[in-house]
Amino acid sequence: MSKRKASISVEELTNGDESPTIIKQEPVTPVKQEPFAKAPIVGLNEDAEKVLNLLQSHGTAGVSDDVIAKCYPELGPQDRVAIINKLVAAGKVGIFNQKGVLVYKAKDPAEGTQIKGSNVEEKTVFTIVKEAGNKGIWIRDIRLKSNLIQTQLNKVLKSLEGKKMIKAVNSVAAGKKKLYMLYDLEPDRSITGGAWYSDQDFESEFVDILNQQCLRFLVMKKEQLADKIYDYGPLEAQTLVSATAQEVLKFISELGISKVNLAEEDIKVILETLFYDGKIEKTLLADGTYSYRAVEMLLPPPGFVKMPCGVCPVIRKCSSVGLVKPKTCEYLTDWLKKESEIF
Amino acid sequence: MTELRNLCVKILKEFFGDVPSQIGSELSWGPKTLPLIKSALKLPLAKVKEGLVVLISNGVAKFEAIKEGLAVQYILLPERVLTLSRIPRYLATIENKLGYESKLLIEEVVKHGTISISQMIIKVAARCQAENPEEEVKVSKLYDDAVKLVFKEYLIRMPAVEDCSGNVPIFANTEENFKLPELNAKNIRAVVKGESSAKLPDHNVVWRLNHRRFDQDLRDEVMISAITKRFDAYAGKLMEILLKLMYERTSPWQSVSNPIPITLIKDTLVKARVKNYLYANIQQYLKVMENDSSRFLSTSIEGPNNITVNVKHAVESITHTLLDHIVAHRFGDKPRRIFRIIRSKKYCEQEQIQKIAMVPDKEAKKYTYKLLEENFIQLTQLSRPAATSGPGINKVFYLFHVNLDAVVQMVIHQCYQALGNAMSRRDHERSENARLIEKKNRIDSFAKSLKEQGQSENEIKEMLEDLMTPPEKTLLENVNSVFEKLSLAEEQLDDTLFILQLFQHFQRDAIKNES
Numbered sequence: 001m002s003k004r005k006a007s008i009s010v011e012e013l014t015n016g017d018e019s020p021t022i023i024k025q026e027p028v029t030p031v032k033q034e035p036f037a038k039a040p041i042v043g044l045n046e047d048a049e050k051v052l053n054l055l056q057s058h059g060t061a062g063v064s065d066d067v068i069a070k071c072y073p074e075l076g077p078q079d080r081v082a083i084i085n086k087l088v089a090a091g092k093v094g095i096f097n098q099k100g101v102l103v104y105k106a107k108d109p110a111e112g113t114q115i116k117g118s119n120v121e122e123k124t125v126f127t128i129v130k131e132a133g134n135k136g137i138w139i140r141d142i143r144l145k146s147n148l149i150q151t152q153l154n155k156v157l158k159s160l161e162g163k164k165m166i167k168a169v170n171s172v173a174a175g176k177k178k179l180y181m182l183y184d185l186e187p188d189r190s191i192t193g194g195a196w197y198s199d200q201d202f203e204s205e206f207v208d209i210l211n212q213q214c215l216r217f218l219v220m221k222k223e224q225l226a227d228k229i230y231d232y233g234p235l236e237a238q239t240l241v242s243a244t245a246q247e248v249l250k251f252i253s254e255l256g257i258s259k260v261n262l263a264e265e266d267i268k269v270i271l272e273t274l275f276y277d278g279k280i281e282k283t284l285l286a287d288g289t290y291s292y293r294a295v296e297m298l299l300p301p302p303g304f305v306k307m308p309c310g311v312c313p314v315i316r317k318c319s320s321v322g323l324v325k326p327k328t329c330e331y332l333t334d335w336l337k338k339e340s341e342i343f
Numbered sequence: 344m345t346e347l348r349n350l351c352v353k354i355l356k357e358f359f360g361d362v363p364s365q366i367g368s369e370l371s372w373g374p375k376t377l378p379l380i381k382s383a384l385k386l387p388l389a390k391v392k393e394g395l396v397v398l399i400s401n402g403v404a405k406f407e408a409i410k411e412g413l414a415v416q417y418i419l420l421p422e423r424v425l426t427l428s429r430i431p432r433y434l435a436t437i438e439n440k441l442g443y444e445s446k447l448l449i450e451e452v453v454k455h456g457t458i459s460i461s462q463m464i465i466k467v468a469a470r471c472q473a474e475n476p477e478e479e480v481k482v483s484k485l486y487d488d489a490v491k492l493v494f495k496e497y498l499i500r501m502p503a504v505e506d507c508s509g510n511v512p513i514f515a516n517t518e519e520n521f522k523l524p525e526l527n528a529k530n531i532r533a534v535v536k537g538e539s540s541a542k543l544p545d546h547n548v549v550w551r552l553n554h555r556r557f558d559q560d561l562r563d564e565v566m567i568s569a570i571t572k573r574f575d576a577y578a579g580k581l582m583e584i585l586l587k588l589m590y591e592r593t594s595p596w597q598s599v600s601n602p603i604p605i606t607l608i609k610d611t612l613v614k615a616r617v618k619n620y621l622y623a624n625i626q627q628y629l630k631v632m633e634n635d636s637s638r639f640l641s642t643s644i645e646g647p648n649n650i651t652v653n654v655k656h657a658v659e660s661i662t663h664t665l666l667d668h669i670v671a672h673r674f675g676d677k678p679r680r681i682f683r684i685i686r687s688k689k690y691c692e693q694e695q696i697q698k699i700a701m702v703p704d705k706e707a708k709k710y711t712y713k714l715l716e717e718n719f720i721q722l723t724q725l726s727r728p729a730a731t732s733g734p735g736i737n738k739v740f741y742l743f744h745v746n747l748d749a750v751v752q753m754v755i756h757q758c759y760q761a762l763g764n765a766m767s768r769r770d771h772e773r774s775e776n777a778r779l780i781e782k783k784n785r786i787d788s789f790a791k792s793l794k795e796q797g798q799s800e801n802e803i804k805e806m807l808e809d810l811m812t813p814p815e816k817t818l819l820e821n822v823n824s825v826f827e828k829l830s831l832a833e834e835q836l837d838d839t840l841f842i843l844q845l846f847q848h849f850q851r852d853a854i855k856n857e858s
Contacts, residue, residue, distance in 0.1 A: 202703040211701075230620055234574070235627040273701045276680045276687070278667055281636055298569040298637060298664040302842070303835020304754070305672035309761030318760060320349065326764035327771045336768075336825045 047075060048083045052092055055106035062096060062103035121148060125156050129166050129180050134188045136169055136179030196266075209257060210270045215279055217251045218243060218294040242283065242291040245271060308335045346759035351424040353766045355403070358427050362386065362394040370404065370419035377415065400456035402551055403427065408511040415510055422844075426554050428762075429837055433557045436564070437497070444488045447471070449497065449552070457501055457549040460489050460524070461531050468535040482532040496521055499553040524548040559595045562845055566657050569664075570639060574631065577621040581628055582639070584611050589652050598655035598849055602643035605629065605650060636660070655849045662846040665839065666750060670719060677702050678710040682745070685720055690742040711743065718753055721746050748850060751843050758840045762833060769829045776822045783819055786810050 054071055055063050068080060075083070084104060087093035096103045128145050129137055143153050157180065160166045168178045169187045181187065196203055222241045229237050249267045252258065271292050274280045278297060282290040304310040308331035309318075317324045326332060348371045356364035369375060369383050381391050395417060398404035403423045409416050430453055438446040447467045452458055458466075468480045492498050500521060502514035524545040531543065563586050571579030588607060589600040605625065612622045621628065629650055633640045637660040643649035663686070671679040680700050685691045697707035714720045725740040773780065786807055793803050811819070 196701065204703050204706070207701045229575075233624045233627040234578075234631045235624075238631055269701060272699060273680060276683045276699065277676065278664070278679070278683060283634065296572050297667070298573055298661050299668065299842075300572070301668045301672060302665050302839040303832065303837075304758055304761060304839040305669055306835060307761055307765065307832045309757070309764050310669065311673045315757055315760060318764065319345070320767065326768045329764070329768070332764070332768055336828060 047072070047079065048086055051075075051080075051083050052087060052106060055093060055104055058106075060105060062098065062105040064101055064103050068104075121146075121152065121156050122160060124148075125153070126160060126165060129160075130182055132179075132181060134181060134185045136171070136181040136187065138177060138179060142180065206258075207270065207273075210252065210267075211273055211277075213252060213255060213257065214248050214267070214270050215274055215294065217248055218274075218280055218292060222294050238283075238293065239291075242293040244285075244289060244291050248292070308332055346756050346763060347421055350759045350763040350766070351419070351421050353763055353770075354424050354427055355398075357766070359394075359397050359401070362390050363397045366391065366394045366398060366417075367404070367419055367424070370417055371421065374407075374416040374418045376409075377417070380417070397456075401427075402456065406511065408509075412509055412511060423554075425840070428833065429557075429561075429841070431834070432561065432837070433552070436557065436560050440560070441488065441491065441495075444485055445492060448485065448489055448492060452498065452550065452552055457551045459543070459545050459547070459549050460493070460526060461534070461543040461545055463550075464489055464531050465534055480535065482535050483528055486526070486528045486531065490523065490526075493521055493523055493550070496553055496556045498550040499556075501549045501551060503547070555596070558841075558845075561841060562654075562658075565661060565842060565845075566639070566654075569637070569657070569661055570632070573635065573637060574628075577619075577624075578628055578632060580617075580621060581608070581625070581632075584608055585640070585650065585652050587611075596654075596848070596852070598653070598852060600652040600654065602645045602649035602651055605648050608650075655853070658842070658845045658849050661842055662747075662751065665842055666719075666747075666754065669754060670714070673717075674710065674713060677706065678714055681707065681710050682714060682719060685743045686745040686747075690723070690744045692740065692742060696743070715743070719750055720744065721749070748847075751846055751850075755840065755843045755847070758836055758843065762836050762840070765829045765833045765836065769826060772822060772825050772829075776818070779815060779819055779822065782811070782815075 050072060051068060054068065065080065068075070069077075084093065084095070087104075088095060092107055094105050094107050096105060124146050125142060125148070128142050131137075139153070139157070142148075142157075143150060146153065148156065157166070157168075161168065164183050166180050167183050168180055171177050171179050179187075196207060218241075221243060225237065225241055232240060245264050245268045248271065249262060249264050252262060252267065268290075271280065271282070271290075275282055275292070279294060280292050281295045282292050285291055302310075308329070309315060312318065312331060314324050318329075319325060348368075351371055352364050352368045355367040365384050365386070366380055369380050375383075377388075377391065377395070380395075381388055384391065395404065398419070399406065399417075402420070404417055404419050406415050406417050408414070434446050434449060434453075437449050444467070447470065448463055451463050451466050451470075455462075464482065464485045467485055468482055471478075471480045493500075498521075500519070502517060504512045505515045506513040526545055527543075534543065563583070566586065567579045567582050570582040585603060585608065588603045588611065589595075592603070593600040609622070609625060612625070629640060633642060633650075638653055638656040639660070640650055641653055643651045667679055667683060670682045677700065681696055681702070684696055684699050688695070693708065693711060696711060697704055700707055702710070711720070715722055720743050723742045723744060725742060727738045727740075790803050790807055793806070794800075798806075
């Protein structure tokens with residue numbers, strides 16, 4: 001099988017150039033990034049990252065120098081050597097000799113962070129944490145899986161944390177629950193809570209503002225058309241005052257009230273709250289998405305709540321005798337004294 | 344039912360005075376016989392009888408034979424008592440729809456409870472004459488209006504007495520609730536002009552208000568205004584036409600109308616010479632209304648060219664909105680969101696609620712539990728048996744849901760309470776300021792007598808100016824505004840109550856149909 005080498009030299013590379021290429025050349029297309037690749041790599045220049053991405057997209061098949069040269073003709077042999085050596089030194093790439101041809105393979109970043117001197121316990125815990133991916137894993141589950149006792153596990157976790165191989169993340173769902181995951185992973189949305197959380201605090205005001213602005217947008221759309229609504233048929237008019245989540249998102253982004261980048265999904269969640277407020281209606285479109293429009297409620301506020309009794313917190317205790325009674329009711333007195341006509 | 348009892352007694356007192364309200368209060372505990380009422384109230388028999396006559400002729404109480412006809416018991420009809428406070432609205436609708444004379448006729452019926460048609464006309468004619476002595480009363484117009492009221496079923500004929508030899512009169516069992524008796528406009532005119540005093544042939548055919556017909560009108564009003572608010576005036580007009588067409592082919596209190604062909608709607612518009620925006624876009628309007636979540640209309644199963652009116656759905660949607668408003672006003676916007684989420688998801692766990700509502704954890708819990716405490720939502724526990732979930736783990740699911748019937752019932756009771764409160768507060772204010780009000784009345788009658796003596800307006804004003812001190816005047820103004828506010832509140836409360844009662848009506852019907 002292939003034999004690992006520590007580094008390469010220009011001579012080797014030129015030699016490799018002369019020999020017939022056996023590796024099947026595949027058209028190289030930018031492949032979607034794996035979750036591991038999401039973590040930005042520190043200390044590498046653009047070219048190196050390009051090459052690394054290419055290698056990562058090929059996975060275990062490996063890439064020969066030819067392919068790199070073809071994909072990035074702007075890089076000369078010297079550059080390539082420099083880049084590869086840099087990557088190898090950083091532990092991101094391994095060099096293999098595959099039937100006489102030098103092949104580069106991207107190393108799993110986790111593997112890259114393996115530091116010599118880890119004992120068996122550390123390795124076991126590390127693998128367990130690695131398996132949990134970006135969802136993280138709770139300390140109790142690690143204990144159950146690894147069969148280590150609590151004190152020992154704490155020590156191992158501390159040591160791994162110290163080596164910057166894993167990190168602890170607090171989940172928004174349960175504030176005190178620490179979740180462990182690999183150091184360079186971006187925590188999952190379900191843990192960070194997405195756009196609505198900053199440091200595990202739910203940003204209630206932010207949601208409220210978005211809620212208001214989304215409604216404002218839909219109401220504005222309706223008002224803009226109000227003068228010439230009868231130029232169109234009612235059905236057409238309804239379509240004109242409706243907006244899809246994407247349009248609302250565009251409006252919100254242009255407003256610039258959000259520091260984080262909102263996704264269409266986020267806006268849909270906000271629109272859903274408006275729907276449950278009864279302020280907008282949604283219509284199912286042919287492509288399975290919804291369009292939203294502002295609507296009026298069917299009734300004005302009813303007479304019941306215009307009178308203090310309708311909103312009275314102690315109405316259940318109210319009767320003709322006792323402490324709470326209409327004759328001496330403070331709420332009624334205040335309301336009757338009020339000059340302003342509330343009806 | 345304490346709220347309802349108190350309220351009924353108050354309404355009876357306001358409309359019929361002390362004795363009938365005392366009788367009503369006795370009867371509200373359950374049916375009673377005449378001797379029992381008498382002994383409980385310690386009133387002379389004649390007074391009790393008089394009071395009962397008032398209650399029965401106004402349709403708020405009834406009697407029935409018990410012990411195989413040996414005794415008679417009297418029963419109060421609380422729901423009928425409540426409709427008494429709705430009468431001003433009935434009068435307003437009638438005046439709106441059929442004109443001033445019809446309103447006067449109905450007013451006369453309300454005053455007497457039951458009355459024959461000719462008597463009704465004669466009384467109204469006399470009243471018109473008194474109000475406007477110069478003008479001659481148009482008896483024929485009144486006659487036509489009265490007939491129209493019967494024809495439109497605003498008045499319902501009381502069954503004739505067949506046999507009154509026993510303890511309880513036996514009524515003729517006829518279906519002809521709206522059959523006119525023999526009437527003669529000429530005879531009536533003769534009586535009005537005082538030329539004859541003969542008994543008119545229909546003197547024993549008496550009529551009372553058909554409350555259901557009035558309620559139907561009010562319901563239409565609510566539905567049309569809801570549609571107008573949600574869409575526009577054209578849609579409201581369309582709803583009006585649809586309802587009218589619905590009554591031609593369906594009994595008005597059905598929950599779903601029979602199919603109405605679209606061509607017929609168009610014909611109606613053509614006949615009414617309406618060729619506007621609505622006429623041009625009728626199909627689209629129907630589509631828009633059908634697709635709306637309020638579900639007032641739906642395409643009939645008989646084909647796309649037929650439309651059915653879903654009265655039950657419409658009332659449900661309106662009730663939903665009503666409850667939403669109440670929750671929002673009492674607890675806030677976010678609790679309303681939570682209330683609506685739970686209602687639309689049927690059964691819902693706490694976690695689900697806060698996820699959809701986008702409300703922080705603690706707040707969402709606070710609101711949910713508050714709603715639960717105030718009985719707007721209910722909690723169901725589902726526990727998984729220990730055997731299936733493993734030893735020691737006893738998982739319990741807590742699911743929130745809205746029991747709409749219960750919530751409506753509760754809000755209705757609170758409305759009763761509020762209505763009762765408004766009335767007793769008004770009584771209280773009146774007795775507190777009794778002296779002042781009396782003084783005002785005295786001054787008014789004094790002014791009237793002065794006017795009759797031929798004093799000029801200015802003189803009277805000057806003379807009366809000093810009779811009341813400025814603080815008294817401001818106080819009187821305040822008291823008057825309080826009265827106004829309270830009666831307005833009562834009127835509006837009745838609107839709320841009406842919608843909730845409509846909801847209950849259709850719900851009850853649904854249960855009846857199922858069984």
